Amino acid sequence: MLKSADNFCRQAVLYFIFIWFGIMVFAPNLLVLLASFLSRDPVWMLRLPLNLQNYRALADTKLLTVILKSLNLAFCTTLFCLLVAYPFTYFIARFAKEYRALFLMLIIVPFWTNSLIRNYALISILGDSGIVNSFLIKCGLISQPLKLLYTNLAVFIGMTYTLLPFMILPLYAVLEKLDRSLLEAAEDLGAGATAAFFRVVVPISAPGIVAGCIMVFLPALTLFYVADILGGEDSAVVGSVIRDQFTVVHNWPVGAAINIALTLFMLLLLHLYYKSGNSVDQEQPIW
């Protein structure tokens, strides 16, 4: 009796997960994929016939420039986030348990404020009469305010600030579980601190690194409001282009096609990672 009830619950949960994935993940992506093959309609937005014309828009040089610049920004953001987050997280994970919880809390607290507002706050820091410039002028290091706001640097700072926690949290998940005795074993076998770090800690935390990079890279390509708030005229990201296609130009099929291209690009990167043999973790990827 009990066993069948248990079984029923398990089945129910499984079905729920499948249905949830179906509705929330599979169906929307399928709709976007479908839209990318449809034609533009001024009233209904989408109409038949099916065609491949929308993907031809990707070859547009203006669009390609934006995409390349955006990729560059996303790459820099991801790399910088990784370089900052890794040592930071590594040391947090070494702290005593009660401190770890506090630090994690401090990382999560800013999430309670809307990220739009947090990016607006950056304006008052980076602006001509903002904190950074007033400080530098007071110190006498510069006489004229530096042009920080409305530049690609400002977008980079905004992206890094917004996305850093997304790098820290997956890294924390793997580094917290790292068995200290593995480091001791490496030392015991003749490895210095550097060798132990690169041969043991980094490979074991690879799943966290990959997860963190994905969680930073993709948003860094698409967070158009950061570029809108902090960027200048040529600070558009891929996300801005997609947004424009949907809400300004009203060309849904092209917007969908760019989106699909982005997804395929991400899948390609993942595929390359697993092909490269760096996937040292025996378990399934954690995302």
Added chain:
Amino acid sequence: MEKPSVPLLELRNITKFFGANKVLDDIDLVVNDGEFLTLLGPSGCGKTTLLRLIAGFERPTTGKVIMNGKEISHLPPNRRMVNTVFQQYALFPHMTVFDNVAFGLRMKGLGKEEIETEVFRALEKVKMNMFYLRYPSELSSGQQQRVAMARAFINNPKVLLLDEPLSALDYRLRQEMQIELKELQRDLGVTFVYVTHDQEEALAMSDRVAVLNEGLIEQIGTPIQIYEEPKNMFVAKFVGEINAFDGMVIKVGENDFETIVEGMFYRLRKPTTFEVVRGAKIKVLLRPEDMVVSKVNDPEAEAPENALRGVISFLVYKGRTIDLWIQTAGGNMVMATQFFNEDDPDIIYAVNDVVNVSWIKDWEVILPDA
């Protein structure tokens, strides 16, 4: 003239504090080349800390670790000629068996071909060469244990440190691995310092055993010395089962003395370790297997000389032996292990049987009653 031989490893006046907590208290220990030394003690006695001090994971608060006459207390683990087999093995989960075992050699910068030869030689010694492509997660705990061994001894350490390496294995496998480890140690000729809380393991494998308690070495000696001649009550009780009787010295002779134990008069051989004086309280210790039990057919009859009268209150049949718990007239519980004797009809015991209990003369251990 022959040079005085320097011991392989010496620990001199080692004291270790963790905060205000004294974990090791003025430890002096010499490890000889090629021996199998076991640090035995209950959890929290400091045995693992002592091992970690030798490995270099901990620094002594005071005192010195000396190897081949040179102090190594300040050296980090990667610059000591010792290797460790960790309690949970600490195999690198992202490396194959081969890469795990090769790790130490790669750190030394050996050539590819040399590494390959050495790794397979080491794996063969622990019968794991078939598994060189497996990951640790694909191995049983017994197999992981062998890989951890190979990974450590491949580096030709002067001392191999083993931190309860068998504790994760089930009973049967533990028995097998005890023999294998001992054989491996003989084969390699490497000095082993072995940490365990399992006294059976310690007695079975070691050349010498150091019994630790609360940061102190209570006794150090061969397994036979530790078991047969415990120096104090802690060692007596921790290593094996023991019956401890309270006694009072009433008369001291030249080679023996007279005492009252459990209300019975006994003449016992004088101990060599301390002076018995009249009126002193003593402990008379006896292993269960040294007890002699005989069934009493007529409970009204007096107990013979040197025997205690008791009632079996509990018994455990163990196949080769039978363990009896006997409640004596004096109110003590005495444990006696009897070996089966085909010719002896008396061996069939039952609860509530009345028995006489004595022991094989001169097999008792006398300690002062602290």
